[in-house]
Amino acid sequence: MTSSFNQAAGRLMVALDYPAVDEARNLIKSLEDIPCYMKIGMQLYYTAGPDFVRELKNLGYSVFLDLKMHDIPNTVKGGANSITRLGVDMFNVHAAGGLKMMSAAREGAREALEANSSLKMPLIIAVTQLTSTNQGMLNEEIGIPGTVEDAVVSYAELTKKAGLDGVVASPLEVKSIKERCGLHFQTVTPGIRPKGSAAGDQSRTLTPGEAMRQGTDFIVVGRPITAAPSPREALEQIIEEMKLS
Numbered sequence: 518m519t520s521s522f523n524q525a526a527g528r529l530m531v532a533l534d535y536p537a538v539d540e541a542r543n544l545i546k547s548l549e550d551i552p553c554y555m556k557i558g559m560q561l562y563y564t565a566g567p568d569f570v571r572e573l574k575n576l577g578y579s580v581f582l583d584l585k586m587h588d589i590p591n592t593v594k595g596g597a598n599s600i601t602r603l604g605v606d607m608f609n610v611h612a613a614g615g616l617k618m619m620s621a622a623r624e625g626a627r628e629a630l631e632a633n634s635s636l637k638m639p640l641i642i643a644v645t646q647l648t649s650t651n652q653g654m655l656n657e658e659i660g661i662p663g664t665v666e667d668a669v670v671s672y673a674e675l676t677k678k679a680g681l682d683g684v685v686a687s688p689l690e691v692k693s694i695k696e697r698c699g700l701h702f703q704t705v706t707p708g709i710r711p712k713g714s715a716a717g718d719q720s721r722t723l724t725p726g727e728a729m730r731q732g733t734d735f736i737v738v739g740r741p742i743t744a745a746p747s748p749r750e751a752l753e754q755i756i757e758e759m760k761l762s
């Protein structure tokens with residue numbers, strides 16, 4: 518595999534949304550030698566737990582633990598401390614928890630590092646508006662006025678103020694986020710749909726190539742890979758598309 522292939526692979530996060538650890542292991546086996554980022558979300562974590570995080574770290578993968586913490590600051594601080602002790606590379610909280618809650622996540626991670634100097638600081642990212650949320654839902658159900666883009670950018674600014682590393686948003690908002698928060702502020706973008714694949718419950722989507730051209734740092738892809746007849750082929754095609762962008 519070429520170095521440009523591997524570089525693109527490192528910016529592709531595979532969402533391991535499976536009900537059982539064996540299915541996740543089968544996928545990982547089929548993707549052997551491709552150095553992509555692995556994302557463990559609540560479905561798999563609630564059944565496979567910290568052991569599976571350690572298993573992926575032992576295999577050499579970068580791991581994003583996507584548990585989307587949203588609670589009072591003290592509880593999130595404790596959660597962030599435990600997650601950091603697992604040695605993950607990235608984890609997330611909800612920006613809707615507010616400034617104090619987000620700062621508490623950073624504090625919990627910092628205390629874990631103080632207690633064990635062999636750990637490294639994970640990237641801490643805040644979810645802005647879920648990529649399943651559309652304009653109507655934002656205004657009518659969630660009760661936030663204005664455009665989705667404004668709501669996302671405003672949460673991104675709050676996240677930066679809290680001292681976190683970046684946000685989860687749709688690729689459609691990446692340019693505005695980078696304009697307001699700077700190029701180094703990380704963007705992690707789900708809502709990725711290769712041409713011809715089903716949107717499912719995602720509302721704000723772009724293709725892998727389009728997302729890369731918006732300047733995103735990481736794309737997150739689940740079902741277009743996990744539900745493909747050949748996940749490895751689907752993943753390789755996505756990486757080729759990322760490389761060309």
Ligand SMILES: O=C(O)c1cc(=O)[nH]c(=O)n1[C@@H]1O[C@H](COP(=O)(O)O)[C@@H](O)[C@H]1O
Binds near residue numbers: 532534738739741
């Ligand atoms: O935090 C996330 O990763 C996340 C945030 C968001 O706004 N939208 C979103 O889809 N995700 C996650 O990204 C993955 C997308 O999966 P697919 O829709 O199957 O590609 C899932 O694991 C979601 O939980």
